[in-house]
Amino acid sequence: MLLYCVVGLYGRSLHVWNWTEKKVIQDIDLGMEGLIPLEIRFLHDPNATEGYVGATLSTNIFRFHKIEDGSWKADKVIDVPSKKVDGWALPDMPGLITDLLMSLDDKYLYFSNWLHGDIRQYDITDTSNPKLVGQVFVGGSIVKGGPVKVTEDSEMTEQPEPVVVKGKTIQGGPQMIQLSLDGKRLFVTTSLFSSWDKQFYPEMVKEGSALLQIDVDTEKGGLSINRDFLVDFGKLPDGPALAHEVRYPGGDCTSDIWI
Numbered sequence: 001m002l003l004y005c006v007v008g009l010y011g012r013s014l015h016v017w018n019w020t021e022k023k024v025i026q027d028i029d030l031g032m033e034g035l036i037p038l039e040i041r042f043l044h045d046p047n048a049t050e051g052y053v054g055a056t057l058s059t060n061i062f063r064f065h066k067i068e069d070g071s072w073k074a075d076k077v078i079d080v081p082s083k084k085v086d087g088w089a090l091p092d093m094p095g096l097i098t099d100l101l102m103s104l105d106d107k108y109l110y111f112s113n114w115l116h117g118d119i120r121q122y123d124i125t126d127t128s129n130p131k132l133v134g135q136v137f138v139g140g141s142i143v144k145g146g147p148v149k150v151t152e153d154s155e156m157t158e159q160p161e162p163v164v165v166k167g168k169t170i171q172g173g174p175q176m177i178q179l180s181l182d183g184k185r186l187f188v189t190t191s192l193f194s195s196w197d198k199q200f201y202p203e204m205v206k207e208g209s210a211l212l213q214i215d216v217d218t219e220k221g222g223l224s225i226n227r228d229f230l231v232d233f234g235k236l237p238d239g240p241a242l243a244h245e246v247r248y249p250g251g252d253c254t255s256d257i258w259i
Contacts, residue, residue, distance in 0.1 A: 014030065036058070043102060052077075080097070093116070117141065121135065121222070170210055172191060175192050181252065185213055
């Protein structure tokens with residue numbers, strides 16, 4: 001995958017469009033620190049001219065913002081280090097950021113590391129200097145007892161425990177996330193897409209994905225798994241399914257703004 005990025009088969013740029021003239025007016029090259037920019041979110045404040053984008057493979061978060069001359073700039077503000085591992089496809093395992101969002105009050109940024117298995121919560125009161133205030137592991141590729149052994153980790157001293165909710169061991173890793181409008185309930189699915197699911201989490205393909213609820217401390221920050229909530233997509237009448245996107249029918253934090 002990294003070779004594909006080097007030869008240009010995967011992207012590393014943001015493109016600014018003028019919708020009135022229907023043309024690209026600026027390209028922002030994120031470089032090798034910005035491989036596969038996937039999910040991009042503006043702040044909810046309609047007057048804000050800034051937001052964040054997750055560089056999936058590099059596992060970095062960039063803040064993009066408008067500057068005085070009317071052009072746009074992007075700066076790396078969060079760096080999730082890779083882990084050195086044995087028993088995996090490569091000797092270095094990236095976190096693989098696959099989704100991100102902000103709380104409706106623009107106080108917190110959340111994102112999921114599908115391979116490492118954690119969801120992170122950052123205080124973005126200072127948008128250029130996010131502070132990690134919450135983290136919880138929801139499966140992933142480095143759980144204890146699995147085939148992967150972490151040999152070097154700059155963040156953790158031991159591998160996380162497997163996650164069991166209502167008797168089900170969670171396979172896969174945290175993927176798409178969705179936050180309630182009050183910011184207190186973060187929902188997460190575990191499937192990315194079937195070809196990658198089959199490669200990295202074959203047991204999930206057999207058993208089906210899951211939908212979990214993460215309880216959020218909106219005052220001081222903090223995340224915890226709600227052990228009383230589970231939607232098990234392995235128990236459907238037609239067999240196991242791989243659920244992906246999450247939406248609230250009454251509005252959610254990836255589709256609403258405040259005025």
